[in-house]
Amino acid sequence: MAEIATLNINGKSYELPIIEGTENEKAIDISKLRSETGLITIDPGFKNTGSTKSSITFLDGEKGILSYRGYPIDQLAEKSTFLEVSYLIIYGELPTEEQLADFTRRVQRRSLVHEDIKKILHSFPSNAHPMGVLSSLVTSFTAFYPGSLDPNRSAEAVDLSIVRILAKFPTLAAWTYNNQIGRQANYPDNRLDYIANFIKMMFAVPSEEYKVDPVVADALNKLLILHAEHEQNCSTSTVRLVGSSHASLYSSISAGISALWGPLHGGANQAVIEMLENIRKDGGGSKKYLEKAKDKNDPFRLMGFGHRVYKNFDPRAKIIKKAAHGVLKKLGVQDPVLEIASELEKAALEDQYFVDRKLYPNVDFYSGVIYRALGIPTEMFTVMFAMGRLPGWIAQWKEMRENNEPIGRPRQIYTGYNTRDYVEPSKR
């Protein structure tokens, strides 16, 4: 029998349906609350608000479970490729061999970027942050592909927009880095797979032979899979909210890139390495930084620690921590920052402040250490996250459109002045 919640307001009771997901998680459906009671709910930061029903990702923050379309991420990270996982997340099922070959071919064939977009890229100052550049370049797609503007046009047109952004983002990301270091843009080499192609565009020196290191490609493949989707986080909610006004896929993803950039979200991977570097320059002791993080008068937070939904551990962080040690060993890289990270993690996990608040290392705590070992510059870390998150943003946008969800428009409780009359400037 369907469960019901009863709400009592000033002696009058109202029945609210309880809905249940496929993993038995429950929610009180308040969609008719205002029309029936005149009241709204308030929940700053949406800490306790479900904005949608979704069949893409399941996560249980208490148990540390994360799966895409039912497949646990540890299995996908171990056995799959980023493009295969992208297909799974976007279209709902793992592809057959034939479907994967076709999808891969369609993505590869579109990896080139319009030369006029390259001109826009080159008009940015070379020291511009790549996240700002990429957010702008993705929006510029609306001008180059006007057929993408109407998300209701046709399923084929939407699919073409999806394939195009997946195909071109790595090229744009690599070119942004090439531009930063003053190197000419490396063009895609479509004989290579998605990850190897990106690595070559990032690092190849024109006129020199370049061989992609399989250790680097394998690590990047894993990292992108682990970042591919994470249900209704800040950037994904942004993508859905922007898309709910029937804005195009590209405008919605551009907004997602901007939301991801902030240090409390995807920008944390850059902030973690900068923090660890500062600790190293400061003599390496973690104690002082733990004290700063605990001091409520100090704005400093332990970057890479804490998560809105994971309160025992972040399952992605567990895999990434193991991978970080493995990658550094295989590449023969000795990075003092990894030792500082391990020491800081140990000290924080034994500290009552962090224990009481259930603060554990999140996905970003060790990912920066791996990116650094792979030779990826710090300012590009969040770009790697964005590249990984593309399939998640796309799938959530697609689901929201296919379910014909209404425009997102939260309400508020007004706390300003009551109505008052205009006063002439000379009388103020």
Ligand code: ACO
């Ligand atoms: N260092 C020190 N204290 C912290 C930290 C931290 N990293 N994170 C949370 N706290 C404390 C808060 O001060 C608060 O303490 P209080 O109850 O005494 O006031 C308590 O823990 C709860 O924190 P909130 O900010 O309310 O938790 P919320 O769920 O809103 O924030 C967030 C989650 C933003 C991730 C937060 O933990 C944080 O700022 N972490 C550092 C940034 C970071 O690593 N972000 C990446 C997240 S993963 C991702 O987006 C991909």
